[in-house]
Amino acid sequence: MSELYDVIIIGGGAGGMSAGVYAARGKMKTLIIEEKRKAGGQAATTDEVENYPGILSATGPELMDAFRAHCDKFGVEFTKGIVNKIDVADDGYLKTLTTTKGEVFQAKSIIIATGASPLILGVPGENEFRGKGVSYCATCDADFFEELDIVVVGSGNTAVEESLFLTKFVNKITMIVRRDHGILAADRTAQEQAFANDKINFVWNSVLDEITGDELVNGVNVKNIKTGEISHIESDGVFMFVGTVPKTDFIKGQVDLNSHGYIVTNDKQETNIPGIYAVGDVTEKFLRQVVTAAGDGAVAAVAADRYIEEEDNWRKAVVDFDGTALVAFWAPQNQDSIDVINQLETHNKGQAGKNVVTIDIFKNQKIAKQFNVSEIPVVIRFDAGQEAKRVNVKDLNELETLY
Structure with missing residues (x-):
């Protein structure tokens, strides 16, 4: 079993390495698992690239070498392998990846950047003249x-x-x-x-x-x-132009795919599984280019960083806390929820063994959804990490039942 990574990126193409740069620069412990000896994906097979902003002309390998150098600068780790299985812990946080060689890696978040391959007809000359006409x-x-x-x-x-x-x-x-x-x-x-x-x-x-x-x-x-x-x-x-084939076989039945096998994501590159993201050509998207894959990677890395921060804080303050945690679900535009937080903090100030935790239901939709909170203000009392009592607050006096 490997050490625990903040993020493991599956695939070392433009999207994967872009995610690697953003993740590692954000001080996340980052690993890229790439199936080929040299990273770069489809872009590395292109003789010349002239449409990547800021790069007037470069070969595909040259541009991908620059991506790799950028990853190396910020300490992204690389290993060669093909991931064929992802297991998610019961609490949804720890993810375990297994390769075809039986290697096992663990991470708090995963970014899938496995890409899509052009459908190859296999006619004589096709491979020989790829990039040469x-x-x-x-x-x-x-x-x-x-x-x-x-x-x-x-x-x-x-x-x-x-x-x-x-x-x-x-x-x-x-x-x-x-x-x-x-x-x-x-x-x-x-x-x-x-x-x-x-x-x-x-x-x-x-x-x-x-x-x-x-x-x-x-x-x-x-x-x-x-x-x-x-x-x-x-x-x-x-x-x-006879089609492309997304590399999603290893994740079928776990993440949502469209009818053509591409991974469905939202604007944060999130899949339907919290903490698992997808970027680049493997996703359902309008344009598949180096520049769009790189943009996807940046978004996913930042989203993964926010996810980990929220999850780590939640575990420290609630799940792994031996005392009592009073979790108030609120929104800045809802004055009643603000009043609830003020009263909770005033009543519990200085009391050992008690935490007051605030969850903005718009910024942390995952936790709000996990506990079925759709209307506010709501306060849930947790004792030693377990939900003990819930109050849909209509009157501040109702908070007394939580103490």
Whole structure:
């Protein structure tokens, strides 16, 4: 069993390392578990990055090396491994992670940054020319193909939308479509836009058979699924938009996923499990880029820090306190709740073995929800960490029943 970490981040891509920087800089004991020998995620496989603010030009590996150096500066720990199990303690606070090698780590909070992989067709040449003419991201790489001819594989909404974006840069697009003539997998509006664009041509009833080239892509071989005929199309690049696969198998049945397997989060990157967050491409989101993943990581790290602070304070003042804790649920705009706190503090001032604890129901919604507090003022008395009495205060005199 490892030592206890404040936060363990699963995945060392842009989102994970951004979270690492923010967490460690906030004095949280931080560990990143990365499955590959070198951190960086999908961004590390991109030849050139020109759309990360403040970085005019860098290769993907160079940018991710800078992220790693930033993590090292603040003392983020790294280890290689693949997490295949997360166990949450009965009280919801301690999280235990187990890797495929049987290593066990413990943390107060977890940030899932495992990413999503492009769906790989596995055709000859696809892996060989990845980053050398084969791309999975139009926003990342469109300007490298300015005034050139390219091929797009796929016909769903993503393929069509990305193709329309690519027409702003390229000379011509040939879309390879498995379906019959005139039928795309995209919705009607997207189809109409694609058919109306003079730069987009279609090869129907066909699949990609091979990507050809020397040092860079120079064409593709396409197979007609009805006749079996193979034809060659000259092309300077191939964009693959046949889908992505989120890396969420290890967390299925625990965190909420959408219908495509991506993790559902709120604006604090929180999942449905308190203390577990998710960032970057593994989440349900509009745009998957290095900059958006980095932003997610920053938000999650700060949210995790606040969560730990609240939980540690709650445990010290209530759960692990041997005496009596009077917990007042309040809100700054509710004068009655403020009056309750003032009376509690006046009555119990200087009394040994008694704590007065205040919980703002808007700032600490987790504890308010845990104890089913929706209206205020409410005071709960805890004796040695166990709830003993609850008063929904209508009159200050009712507080006498708590003493």
